[in-house]
Amino acid sequence: xxxYNLIVGQSGxxxxxxxxxxxxxxxxxxxxxxIGTVYGMVNGIEGFLKGNVIDLKEEFRxxxxxxxxxxxxxxxxxxxxxxxxxxxxxxxxxxxxDKFNDLNIGAFLYIGGNDSMDTAGKLAAYGRxxxxxxxxxxxxKTIDNDLVGTxxxxxxxxxxxxxxxxxxxxxxxxxxxxxxxxxxxxxxxxHAGWLCAASALARNEHEHNPMLIYLPETPFHMEQFVQNxxxxxxxxxxxxxxxxxxxxxxxxxxxxxxxxKAEVDSFGHKKLTGAAKLLEAAIMSEIPAVKCxxxxxxxxxxxxxxxxxxxxxxxAEQVGRVAVRAAIAGESHQMVCxxxxxxxxYKIDYVLKxxxxxxxxxxxxxxxxxxxxxxxxxxxxxxxxxxxxxGECDIKYQDxxxxxxxxxxxxx
Amino acid sequence: xxxYNLIVGQSGxxxxxxxxxxxxxxxxxxxxxxIGTVYGMVNGIEGFLKGNVIDLKEEFRxxxxxxxxxxxxxxxxxxxxxxxxxxxxxxxxxxxxDKFNDLNIGAFLYIGGNDSMDTAGKLAAYGRxxxxxxxxxxxxKTIDNDLVGTxxxxxxxxxxxxxxxxxxxxxxxxxxxxxxxxxxxxxxxxHAGWLCAASALARNEHEHNPMLIYLPETPFHMEQFVQNxxxxxxxxxxxxxxxxxxxxxxxxxxxxxxxxKAEVDSFGHKKLTGAAKLLEAAIMSEIPAVKCxxxxxxxxxxxxxxxxxxxxxxxAEQVGRVAVRAAIAGESHQMVCxxxxxxxxYKIDYVLKxxxxxxxxxxxxxxxxxxxxxxxxxxxxxxxxxxxxxGECDIKYQDxxxxxxxxxxxxx
Numbered sequence: 001x002x003x004y005n006l007i008v009g010q011s012g013x014x015x016x017x018x019x020x021x022x023x024x025x026x027x028x029x030x031x032x033x034x035i036g037t038v039y040g041m042v043n044g045i046e047g048f049l050k051g052n053v054i055d056l057k058e059e060f061r062x063x064x065x066x067x068x069x070x071x072x073x074x075x076x077x078x079x080x081x082x083x084x085x086x087x088x089x090x091x092x093x094x095x096x097x098d099k100f101n102d103l104n105i106g107a108f109l110y111i112g113g114n115d116s117m118d119t120a121g122k123l124a125a126y127g128r129x130x131x132x133x134x135x136x137x138x139x140x141k142t143i144d145n146d147l148v149g150t151x152x153x154x155x156x157x158x159x160x161x162x163x164x165x166x167x168x169x170x171x172x173x174x175x176x177x178x179x180x181x182x183x184x185x186x187x188x189x190x191h192a193g194w195l196c197a198a199s200a201l202a203r204n205e206h207e208h209n210p211m212l213i214y215l216p217e218t219p220f221h222m223e224q225f226v227q228n229x230x231x232x233x234x235x236x237x238x239x240x241x242x243x244x245x246x247x248x249x250x251x252x253x254x255x256x257x258x259x260x261k262a263e264v265d266s267f268g269h270k271k272l273t274g275a276a277k278l279l280e281a282a283i284m285s286e287i288p289a290v291k292c293x294x295x296x297x298x299x300x301x302x303x304x305x306x307x308x309x310x311x312x313x314x315x316a317e318q319v320g321r322v323a324v325r326a327a328i329a330g331e332s333h334q335m336v337c338x339x340x341x342x343x344x345x346y347k348i349d350y351v352l353k354x355x356x357x358x359x360x361x362x363x364x365x366x367x368x369x370x371x372x373x374x375x376x377x378x379x380x381x382x383x384x385x386x387x388x389x390x391g392e393c394d395i396k397y398q399d400x401x402x403x404x405x406x407x408x409x410x411x412x
Numbered sequence: 413x414x415x416y417n418l419i420v421g422q423s424g425x426x427x428x429x430x431x432x433x434x435x436x437x438x439x440x441x442x443x444x445x446x447i448g449t450v451y452g453m454v455n456g457i458e459g460f461l462k463g464n465v466i467d468l469k470e471e472f473r474x475x476x477x478x479x480x481x482x483x484x485x486x487x488x489x490x491x492x493x494x495x496x497x498x499x500x501x502x503x504x505x506x507x508x509x510d511k512f513n514d515l516n517i518g519a520f521l522y523i524g525g526n527d528s529m530d531t532a533g534k535l536a537a538y539g540r541x542x543x544x545x546x547x548x549x550x551x552x553k554t555i556d557n558d559l560v561g562t563x564x565x566x567x568x569x570x571x572x573x574x575x576x577x578x579x580x581x582x583x584x585x586x587x588x589x590x591x592x593x594x595x596x597x598x599x600x601x602x603h604a605g606w607l608c609a610a611s612a613l614a615r616n617e618h619e620h621n622p623m624l625i626y627l628p629e630t631p632f633h634m635e636q637f638v639q640n641x642x643x644x645x646x647x648x649x650x651x652x653x654x655x656x657x658x659x660x661x662x663x664x665x666x667x668x669x670x671x672x673k674a675e676v677d678s679f680g681h682k683k684l685t686g687a688a689k690l691l692e693a694a695i696m697s698e699i700p701a702v703k704c705x706x707x708x709x710x711x712x713x714x715x716x717x718x719x720x721x722x723x724x725x726x727x728a729e730q731v732g733r734v735a736v737r738a739a740i741a742g743e744s745h746q747m748v749c750x751x752x753x754x755x756x757x758y759k760i761d762y763v764l765k766x767x768x769x770x771x772x773x774x775x776x777x778x779x780x781x782x783x784x785x786x787x788x789x790x791x792x793x794x795x796x797x798x799x800x801x802x803g804e805c806d807i808k809y810q811d812x813x814x815x816x817x818x819x820x821x822x823x824x
Contacts, residue, residue: 014588043590074584081589165813169715172486172816176426177493178455183711204811206818263696271705284675293683298707299595303581306718309812389812399616400721400801401577404584406618 003034004106006327008056009041009048010141011112011119012081014074015155016162016308017316018141021111022076023069024320025139026056034328039103042407044080044110045119049095053103054408065405070313071395072404073303084119087126097127100134107135107327111320113142113153117335117359124333124355135327138335138355139319143302145194148363149353150337154319155302157312157388160198162304163187163297164389167202167242171209174293175238181291182229182239182283185210186276188301189244192364193217195301197377198385199242209240216246217365218374220255225279226286228375233290243279245272245296255279273298305402310391315348322350346387415446416518418739420468421453421460422553423524423531424493426486427567428574428720429728430553433523434488435481436732437551438468446740451515454819456492456522457531461507465515466820477817482725483807484816485715496531499538509539512546519547519739523732525554525565529747529771536745536767547739550747550767551731555714557606560775561765562749566731567714569724569800572610574716575599575709576801579614579654583621586705587650593703594641594651594695597622598688600713601656604776605629607713609789610797611654621652628658629777630786632667637691638698640787645702655691657684657708667691685710717814722803727760734762758799 008025010018022040029035040059042052054077060066069076087093100108110120117138124136140147145156167185174183187196193215200213211232214220232239248254255275256262262270276294283292319336326334334352341347369381396403420437422430434452441447452471454464466489472478481488499505512520522532529550536548552559557568579597586595599608605627612625623644626632644651659667667687668674674682688706695704731748738746746764753759781793808815 014585047590072584073581075588078590079588161812165718166712166716168813168816169485169717170711172484173426173711173715176487176491178459178490201811201813206816293711295710295712296707299582299585299705300578300707300712303585304578305581306577386811391812392807392809395804397804399613399798400573400803401580401613404580404618 003036005037005039005104006035006107006109006324007039007041007053007103007105008109008111009044010075010077010079011044011110011116012079012142013302014079015141015143015302016073016158016304017154017313018111019069019072019076020313020316021139021141021154021320023066024317025109025324026060026066028321028324030057032324032328035324036104040077043078044082045084045096046080046082047078048099049092059408068396068403068405070317071305071393071402073305076405076407078407081115083115084122087122087129093126096123097130097132105134107137109137109139109323109327111139111141113144114147114359114361117355120335121333121355121359128333135330135332137323137327137331138358139323140335140337143195144189144192146192146362146364147358148361149335149358151340151348152338152388154312154316156194157309158307159195159301160201160385161309161389162301162307163195163198164201165307166297167199167210167240168207171202171207171238171240174240179291180233180237180289182233182241182287184241184243184276184279184292184294186243186245186273186294186296188297189216190246190272191216191362193244194365196242196244197365197381200377200382201385201389208236209238210242211236211239212241212375213377214241214243214247214375215365215370216244216248217367218370219250220247221249222282226282229283230287233287241279243275245275247275306395308393309389310393311388313393314391318350326352415448417449417451417516418447418519418521418736419451419453419515419517420521420523421456422487422489422491423456423522423528424491424554425714426491427553427555427714428485428570428716429566429725430523431481431484431488432725432728433551433553433566433732435478436729437521437736438472438478440733440736442469444736444740447736448516452489455490456494457496457508458492458494459490460511461504471820480808480815480817482729483717483805483814485717488817488819490819493527495527496534499534499541505538508535509542509544517546519549521549521551521735521739523551523553525556526559526771526773529767532747533745533767533771540745547742547744549735549739549743550770551735552747552749555607556601556604558604558774558776559770560773561747561770563752563760564750564800566724566728568606569721570719571607571713572613572797573721573801574713574719575607575610576613577719578709579611579622579652580619583614583619583650583652586652591703592645592649592701594645594653594699596653596655596688596691596704596706598655598657598685598706598708600709601628602658602684603628603774605656606777608654608656609777609793612789612794613797613801620648621650622654623648623651624653624787625789626653626655626659626787627777627782628656628660629779630782631662632659633661634694638694641695642699645699653691655687657687659687718807720805721801722805723800725805726803730762738764
């Protein structure tokens with residue numbers, strides 16, 4: 001059989017380990033004699049349509065550079081948020097498949113979240129309808145952990161580790177003074193509270209914070225919140241509260257919009273910031289004798305190289321490798337999913353699932369993992385999330401800072 | 413000569429390495445036969461006056477626990493912000509010196525910033541006036557780097573490293589999309605811009621951000637700022653701007669107060685947050701086609717264990733050790749200062765200076781280390797700050813998170 005080329009792209013929000021999946025793809029291609037060249041789309045399919053493609057075997061001729069890719073956060077290839085039209089609108093598809101043919105592409109891999117799985121699914125469906133033998137595979141990635149069909153998503157474990165470590169650091173810092181204080185931390189999560197829930201890992205036998213955790217899955221009541229904080233202050237002088245940016249009230253109204261409509265960014269996504277600020281104002285007005293502060297974790301929670309989870313990095317690499325092997329085996333229209341084995345010991349099996357089952361869906365935290373009063377998670381959730389943050393990374397530094405690799409200009 | 417006891421306290425805002433200084437004090441005491449017991453004030457002199465004291469030799473009987481102290485951020489002993497009255501108001505001094513005598517204290521060490529040096533100075537002056545032979549020494553600590561008399565302060569290097577690494581991570585993340593974007597980062601610094609200036613270390617041959625740096629030392633003009641951002645966007649699509657929380661205009665008015673008076677916390681300090689948010693609003697209104705975001709670094713910049721600077725930790729330990737040796741040698745009324753040797757190679761000499769020269773003063777960035785247009789720092793500043801972030805720490809983890817030590821309840 002003649003060799004064919006593989007093309008890979010990254011899409012959606014970056015994570016600390018999305019480049020580990022890219023590493024896995026490149027490494028597996030180098031080890032597979034079926035694959036000729038490995039191309040990278042620069043800025044996903046949006047860049048691909050503009051002709052922005054690089055030769056990744058050429059880019060990573062130096063094996064040391066390839067190893068550094070694993071500790072480089074954010075999307076090495078660049079990302080995009082580009083939604084393909086329905087496959088009946090053939091124009092853009094014709095253009096893409098012409099380009100695929102020009103480059104002798106036999107396999108297309110897309111690393112991303114549910115929007116990206118929508119892309120992979122549409123391309124696969126179009127290809128099938130038009131008799132193409134190109135294989136289309138999805139490689140999961142999102143800090144939000146909201147993809148269905150998989151135990152968890154690569155990227156989540158590292159963000160969870162960053163959040164747990166940082167909540168603990170802040171709690172220790174906030175407890176330095178002998179006074180009552182409330183610290184409100186705003187964590188990413190528009191609809192699903194997985195990231196905020198991970199803050200519970202900050203607790204241990206010495207550390208009682210976060211004492212309160214509010215998730216988008218449970219309706220938020222401002223008066224109840226103030227009462228919860230008062231109760232917490234009866235028990236401990238240093239109270240740390242973690243809230244998802246997307247918390248909303250019984251009517252579904254976002255708390256961050258209580259002060260006015262949220263701004264909309266250039267992608268049409270609402271900027272969901274300000275919930276913590278608003279809760280801070282409520283505490284300062286209702287419990288004035290207490291020191292109160294708020295902060296937003298913002299971009300650092302998805303881009304920290306030094307707090308990436310070793311296990312997450314390893315799994316991110318594996319989903320990339322499995323996707324290449326699946327493509328070689330002739331699979332298409334699938335995403336690589338992770339299934340956790342039953343039993344005490346943590347073990348993951350990698351399986352394939354139809355992308356249509358995954359794209360455009362959203363997995364929330366199940367209600368039985370949230371306490372009845374809606375201010376905490378259960379021990380079962382802790383058992384679920386704890387293994388995902390395990391393992392540290394041996395980071396290479398230069399001049400006191402982590403050493404990253406940088407993309408050459410697109411050459412084709 | 414009979415053995416005497418030493419007492420040590422921590423005061424002011426915590427840092428990532430303030431416990432390394434405490435480690436240095438304890439270690440040096442253990443190695444010095446002149447010192448009997450080492451006491452720790454819990455929550456500084458405020459706690460001491462309430463009788464909150466622990467026996468640190470007892471607390472750290474386990475040498476492994478003592479080693480973990482070095483990687484534990486925030487003030488292990490707890491902190492306070494307590495200003496002593498003038499020494500003519502003798503009541504509180506009498507109370508303190510009685511307690512010193514009860515505990516057979518021969519040396520008093522205070523780890524802190526300029527407020528803490530004021531404390532050490534007043535106690536020394538009172539003691540001198542009343543014939544006490546207790547030695548009072550100051551051990552420098554502050555992320556702000558604003559103490560006079562010393563090349564830099566322990567705590568600054570670690571905060572600078574955190575800031576440089578995080579600005580680089582965020583810049584890479586923000587550059588993932590193929591679109592014009594402005595990211596505004598607010599960094600601590602009320603009057604002195606040392607922390608924000610350290611963001612310049614994020615740049616290297618690949619990384620052009622931060623493209624603009626605004627410090628409290630230079631008056632801020634809103635129109636000029638918008639123009640600077642427009643000019644930067646002509647050169648690069650991904651523009652990261654770093655601003656000190658304390659930037660102010662020509663009239664000395666704080667930018668964060670443009671939308672109303674800053675809230676005052678329970679210490680009477682203004683909460684200087686919101687400058688970045690305000691600049692974000694200005695950019696969104698003046699350059700609407702561009703994606704714009706802002707974030708505040710907040711408490712993480714002073715409490716990150718994993719991004720602490722190895723050199724900073726080493727120096728923080730040394731200033732603690734030097735203070736103990738100085739006390740044993742009979743010195744009093746002094747702070748340990750760091751002097752940098754001339755020449756290519758980085759080398760620090762530890763010297764003593766009168767605390768009165770240091771307390772209640774503030775060191776700003778000299779004008780010759782800021783570019784004429786007020787949007788950057790000079791190469792000389794880079795040469796100054798670069799060695800301070802060097803060296804990494806081998807952190808011990810448990811369950812995926814850095815392992816910290818915790819204080820027992822005060823026992824005396």
